[in-house]
Amino acid sequence: MTDTALVVGGTRFVGRHTVSELLDHDYRVTTFTRGESGNPFADDDRVDSVHGDRTDREALETARDAADPDVVIDTCAYHPGDVETATDVFAAADAYVYVSSGSAYDAPDVPMREDGTALHDCTPEQATDDDVESYGPRKAEGDRVVARAAEDGVTAMAVRPMLVYGPHDYTERFAYWTDRVAEYDEVAVPFDGGSLLHRVYVEDVASALRIVAERGEAGEWYNVADRDTFSLSRSLELVADGLNTDVSIVQTGPADLAAAGVEPTDFPLYTPDPALAATEKLAALGWESTDPAEAVATTAQAHREHGRDGVENGPDREAEEKIIDAVRDD
Structure with a gap:
């Protein structure tokens, strides 16, 4: 039945x-x-x-x-x-x-x-x-x-x-980063990109x-939650791999962000402190998570296929270029 x-x-x-x-x-x-x-x-x-x-x-x-x-x-x-x-x-x-x-x-x-x-x-x-x-x-x-x-x-x-x-994510928070990696050679991240959300x-x-x-x-x-968690910078690297492209990740400091009037929390998926959840209880029921490389690649490809760019979720490209220019002038 x-x-x-x-x-x-x-x-x-x-x-x-x-x-x-x-x-x-x-x-x-x-x-x-x-x-x-x-x-x-x-x-x-x-x-x-x-x-x-x-x-x-x-x-x-x-x-x-x-x-x-x-x-x-x-x-x-x-x-x-x-x-x-x-x-x-x-x-x-x-x-x-x-x-x-x-x-x-x-x-x-x-x-x-x-x-x-x-x-x-x-x-x-x-x-x-x-x-x-x-x-x-x-x-x-x-x-x-x-x-x-x-x-x-x-x-x-x-x-x-x-x-x-993942695919069909109408919030487009991850799509913001997918679009950045797909469209630009250099992508700025808050601080060292080590944010763990x-x-x-x-x-x-x-x-x-x-x-x-x-x-x-x-x-x-x-x-x-993913059993193998990964940082914001690692997310961008996995997106690049999934889209068969390259990305140069630009680390930033407070002055670099201030040059464009941007706060670190303006970037999607950034958290100032680690936000991590234990998953042993679910895993004990036999649940497993997907390999991050596969999950991110599938997500990135789907976002590009369906035109999801998430541009409203973070600093625009003009602000990002100001940040990158400030890094170069340091």
């Missing part, structure tokens, strides 16, 4: 790859979306679609009744109230997996661990707003909702991705969600 899965979301980025992962493992899949971003699975008779607003309980119930899912993967719950409703509506499923975030952590532990690192508190006001500043607290509260649902007998679990990259390849997020649904323990939280 074929297992059934309902993916809340499922047509844009993480959800899209999750649907493909489930299909590759012989699930019958239903997507539940607003129907506003196109459906890459429209011609696949293994995928059904239900349209509605995930904040509408009756719409979720309609999707549940249509799919009769063994597994529910919730890729777009951005408020704890969404998670509370979902864990109730899907309480009878064999597994409910909530996509949380590494942003839920509220401590600079290196690495951040599921059972040791503190989570953000979440005020009632934060729980219902949409500010960027409340994103981490909202995700953390969603994790606590999952734990409480498990105490009530729901097979609910959470997966915490670090920053996700733990990332995770989107296909590995998708496999983690499936594996946690199949093998995870109710009430548990699982980090997901």
